[in-house]
Amino acid sequence: MRTNRAWLGLTLLMLPTLLVAMDMTALILALPHLSADLGASAVQQLWISDSYGLMVAGMVITMGTLGDRIGRRRLLLTGASAFAVLSVVAAFSVNPLMLIVVRALLGIAGATLAPSTLALITNMFHDDRSRGRAIAIWATCQFTGGAVGPVLAGFLLQHFWWGSVFLAAVPAMVLLAVAGRFVLPEFRGSRAGRLDPASVGLSLAAVLLMVYGIKQLTVAHAVAVPVATLAIGAGLGVVFVRRQLRLPAPLLDLRLFRSRPFTAVLIALVFAGLAMAGVGLLVTQYLQGVLGHGPMAAAILFAPMGLGVAVGTMTAPTLTRRMKQPTAIAGGLALSAVGGLLLTVVHGAGTLPILMIAIAVLAFGAGPLFALGTGLVIGSVSPERAGSAASMSETGNYFGGSLGLGLLGAAAAVVYRAHAHGTSDSLAAALAASSRQGATQASATLDTARAAFTASLHVTGLVAAVIFAALSVVVFVMRPAESRSQSQPESQSQSQSQSQSQPESQPEPQPEEPARTSTETAVPEPVAASH
Template sequence: MSGTTPMRATRREWIGLAVIALPCILYAMDLTVLNLAVPSLTASLNPTAAQLLWIVDIYGFFVAGSLLTMGTLGDRIGRRKLLLIGAVAFGLTSLLAAFATTAETLIFARALLGIAGATLAPSTLSLITNMFRDDRERTIAISVWVASFSTGGAIGPVVGGVLLNYFWWGSVFLIAVPIMVVLLLVAPRLLPEYKDPQAGRLDILSAALSMAAVLSIIYGIKSLAEGGELAISLGAIMLGLVIGVVFASRQLRLTHPLLDLSLFARPAFSAALSINVFGFFALFGMFLVVAQYMQLVLGLTPFEAGIWSLPVGLGFVVGSLLTPLLLSRMRPAYVLALGLTVAALALLVIGLTAPSRDLLTLIAADTLLSIGLAPVATIAADLVMSSAPPERAGAASGLNETSSEFGGALGIALLGSILTVLYRGGLGETLPQGLSGEAVAMALRGIGGAHSAAETLPEGGVALLEAARVAYADAMLVTSLLGAAIVFIAAVTTIAMFRGIRPATA
């Protein structure tokens, strides 16, 4: 019996899971905590517009570009060792960022933080597969893992707001230091070590190619979303795709590839990555739309918007922790379809609420969106990890996180671009008379531009702002309905993709 029944986790593994949650919370906090500090660091460091954009974005770029390499590196040198190395690097670079005296130094520190941060998610997820052998327990552990990211994203703006009320902008980076010290003290005692005993040396050229491919594609997609030069944006995406083809062909020739492409031959693995892209497409795409709506249409401050976003983050936590219970009663296909259907209905309500400017209904629907999409992220991660062989767990976890980054970038780019086109069309028909050409151009660039243009107008600013708010709300209605249709199609498709897969708890 002992040869067929997986060993159940002990108290040590469950306490170890709490330890694993610490860097995951920190990883997510670092994606959101800086946003509130932008005004004060701008006053202190005086960055150019381009430098400010890089300060905000470069962390996410380097996280996305490094995930696959770091996941595979954990398989090579040991997942716990990689986690501890990443913790030291994250703590030290956080200190560098906190006390940066120039914009260039802060950009450099944020890039290093991205590389260090990329060690955290793959190593923690792959360690979970070693610590929790029982299928049901592994699903619960992954649910906690997903919930820890949601918790970090939710509390990031709140913690940042509190710190900025009492300290300078660099204090938002110092949160990492005590957390990483605790991790370094307890992780060696509570977390097991695991690495692939047959792993070869890390292929540096493959690592460089994978980073270049992901960075180019993510940059191109993000540039499109922000209204960048079309030729440059599409050129970056095409360059990334070409590098990706070169990377894939190299993997087929190597004895010990950075990425084992045979993983994609496993139906559950490929399907789980695909559905993960859909989930984060909707989540990240609407996150940006709703955040702009709360601040630029409803007039909330960034801190107020962060407080109102707390239920949304907590909704993702609740949805993640409910997933094991749902899987004990339904197959993964039906849980995924249910979650996506709930998300589609939430998007429908968000769209219909936008013109009425009803904040409470908006937050309730946005929270429902998180609750619906949380099982998608949890089950996708569980299926990716359970369908990959143990010696490839690090690479599999890196791919899972990379698919999340791609889905989020696509959602921001596609839904954001559609909203911008609709906004421009709607505002162009309702612009107040007598505006200068410069004011019209600024207003049509986006609702943020309309706010900037209104500040320069002695008269007519109120009318311009109201026209921009109406145009944005109407564009948000159509964009949300389109998003709802895409997510509902994904829900229907999911049943066909996953209907043969039984829940782990069976």
């Protein structure tokens, strides 16, 4: 009975995970439509796109720890309700400023979802195999949603107005808010203390400034302001770290980094996100700017990347039956390196199949890292700190994506300018210039720009291959320590979970002795229902 309820709860958690991921990527396709309708300037468009992600990145640490302290189900259902209401408000925004503010508030609500969902999965599934499969399904929903998002947006925008893109997530959030109270168990730490406002402010300011600085490096002509923003953010980050090391109940438990598997996998998650974001940026521009496909066609041609990660995450638990987890992760990363190398031979429309195979292979190889690696991060800690660990994983993903867009985007721009020989600063500028030129001159301009951008894609693929190969080595070197106690971090923490914490859905009473030493308690149903 308890197992059936756990899988029913996972089914419920899959819906918002899938649709929120779709909502995030769908906005990219909807942006031109809503900008034209609302009269958004270029700067306002940037903030409409970035305000959500910035607030998620800045608040996910706070929300992960807050869920551990006040109750993970309580926080999740509150966030889902807020997300549904704010999505409706966003759909009917009347000016750019209103949409920017609502998107930022949506980011705060969105920051409650991923860490709470991951922490609840940890508590709902007590054996390693079921928990690993559940986390793989969760990761699959994220990446499948990201791949399907632009396609859904294309369909909605063809039949409805741009606000329908925001409304797509509302039904799932309403269902979660209503049914979650009856299906999902509640967990919170019995020693939950108050949040430290100074730590919350420091973490928010540090993450916002650093992520914003990285993003601005990709679009700003002058680097002084982005570099200064990064420096201030890094300085605040140092202050935050020192404060966490002094506090008896820190917002973020940095002692988790004493675990080699935890640290190595978290580093791999960051840099894999960096490589995939950089490749994604270049490939989508290549499909549209070089090969000339429209947004809808480009979204479909780019879908193998998201679907590749989805398939990789789903097959990861099966791999662990034949090999150890670090071996599966390292092997997958090596395969991703091959995908990166395939991008270096892409040239023109004739090699489009190679491009699609390359991004599919690169993404498929990363699947075991996102599925098994996330499980290792969550399983390396005791159950009452699962939300904090989940927030670290999510923050790492956001940092990796932002770094990929910033660093690999900047590197690609340098390569482009070197091969364009001063004819244009970017592919977009070359396309705009060609529309004002005669046929012969326009053809020459486009040929040069497309060749230069293809060179940028080749360099990006090579850099991604190097990153994945290096990560494969790092994880493989970690293997001896992991192999001596395969799955021990997870099994030990899970045995602690079974002896220290029982979900409210547990039909049979448990011995009282472990409960008296628990650092986490299950909330009785009448108490949870009153929230």
